[in-house]
Amino acid sequence: MELGPPGGSGPAEPGPRLRGLRGADAAASASSLSRFGAEAGCRASAVAAVLPAGGSGERMGVPTPKQFCPILERPLISYTLQALERVSWIKDIIVAVTRENMETMKGIIQRYQHKRISLVEAGVTRHRSIFNGLKALAEDQPNCRLSKPEVVIIHDAVRPFVEEDVLLKVVTAAQEHGASGAIRPLVSTVISPSADSCLDHSLERARYRASEMPQAFLFDVIYDAYQQCSDYDLEFGTECLHLALKYSHIKAKLVEGSPDLWKVTYKRDLYAAESIIKERISQKVCVVMDTKEDEEHVGHCLEEMLKTELNHVKVTSGQDLQQIILEQCYNFVCVNVMTSDFEETQRLLNMVEESNLSILYPVVVISVHFLDYESVPLGQKMEKVMQIREFAKEAKKRNILLSGLLIYFPQARSPRITCHTAWSSVSTLRGWSRPLQLPGGTEATGKFKARHHHYFCLNQRKKFWTHWSTTGSIKNMEEITCCVLRNIPQSISFVLPYKLYMVEC
Template structure:
């Protein structure tokens, strides 16, 4: 078993801190959770998580196992790790991967700066992989920083959208009942076929549920169950709740989960996951302009237009950029008026590069140049403006997607309104799609 890498702090860490600030209620409940452990004189971490990630992804129809399929160029499993590690009261995360993928997994952890992850080798089935993960937590080895948790969460590497509240619910219920798992209503009727491939009977949909992840267990319960478990169960079983019932007579508490718990199974699920992630990181746009400008600044007009056109998006002024970066805003509009140079945009890019914001998600920067290009010969400015192609190539290496946008800035009020609206449409399109094929382009509104 390997712990990888040793301490440090990165964007995932920042995300965790931020998350804690936001989820004040959750944090309070969670501290109750941890407190209980402390009162019992238990210095071990209260909660750990095990992620089986040894699957081959045959249902996906692609050669890469689904947990390693890229979404916005980052492997799916990294999103799941991010979702777990931002929960402050999960002390350890054990991931079971095949020997073949061990090195790739280490690279993922290093590149995306995941913390508190331990790797174990997976077994040939899901249950064997989970068992290996549990063993790593059970064995108090002298050189191992892991120690036995009171409660262990079992989650899938391919369910990246798990939220802290459902994790807290299953852990709390597991403490009380010994085992707990998330469930969802059935989407389709479930039937039982006869041996000749005909309908034997159909199950009443309202009386059944789909068993989803996460699940949580008192560690001693689930570890005992796996130790007692038959080879048949280890080989052909898939359901941990079933093992706790069969071998420890624990009836798991069932927790209604949200649709977000769904498992990335087919290629279409990858598409859906990508769209959801793109949507989530497009919820905030920061408009940056020169602070010396007064309130008549055309940048404010653009800001207003963006607010009107994109009413589900939070549009903020970039007055305190460091704070906005800390709040994980992934979209920046740099407004430049009557200039064709990119000096201010460069400053913003430097700041973003230093912040490491773009480690987890591609950051969109749109350099808006307001120009009255009817009164100035267009070709004259073009050479200057085309520099953006080179800048874009450079910052792409740091996962920053830079686009240029010329907005026509006429005297005529109605025409200005029109170009502002067109500009907002283009900005919305660029942020929504986050397409790296169009970086360095100079669009015109």
């Protein structure tokens, strides 16, 4: 048995270790532990998880085993490990991988700072891999360095969207009944063909369910079942609940699972998983302001507009920023009103870097700057604003992707009207808004659509792109070159490399 990084059996922390930022997660963990103790009646240290990850990806038709296939440049199995690590009462996570992929798995653990992970060598079949994982927790095995749990969760390495409430339900049911598993309604009717490939009979779909993961067992129940298991079952079996019934005479309690428990099996599932992850990390945004103002302040106006499109919007002047980063927000709009300099943006980027937040997902920061063109010449301030480019290049190396937006407006213009321009521009850059409306009410098509994979860039002559006004009309069309950014990897094409865009009010 090979162990993960030092401290692998320490307290659970979601994702990377956030330096000095523990408040919300500590409270959430305490709440989960309290619920677990009350509902399941056992110690938090009594639960472990086993993940078989020895598959070859044959059905997916790619040379890389599917558990190591990248989603947004990060291996699929890393998302599953993160989902389990968020659950503080799971004390150990055993991953069974093949000998040839052992170093790859160690590299993933180190790069993404996964905790509480132990590695064992996978068997030639799924059941043999699970059995090897259980042996790592069994007291009767030589060189066992982990304590035996009361309950063990068995989950698939390629089911990344498991939530804590489902895990809690199956563990609680396993404590009461000895075994438990998540189920879902059948999507298609199951039929039995005859020897000549004709219909023999079909099952009544309403009476049957699809067996899903996670499943949970009293450790002694499932370990004893595997010890008695026949070679045929170890070689050809696929259902752990059946082994508990056949060899330990335990009827598993079936728990209704969520729609997100599906398994990444085919290549198209990778694209579906990527879309879900993008959606999850895009629907929460923090607006950071460099000043506290009244409700007419552009930051507050922007908050109202963002809330019409997104589920979770938070506006802060900076005092709550550490807490928001701790809650794993990956999208920031930094509004610089008092100055065209980027002190507030720099401070935000420094905090994001120090938190290690960008290890797991790319962090998007849109830095918005306001200039009064009636009192401040554009050329006078542009040099300072453009200095952020070098800072952005360094930030990109840490998976922080930065865009700049310059709002060039007269002081007499209403903050609310100015903010409409900011909202249109920011939401289009990030891909939140609906398609842009061209003059005459015609909807922009193709390269003008604000979608995750279509964005705008500066023209080849390096002139600034003058965007549209609050009325929706586009100015200086001859100066605009719009194109898909094909020079960046598809996996991060929903975010921008640093460019500065100018918008006139």
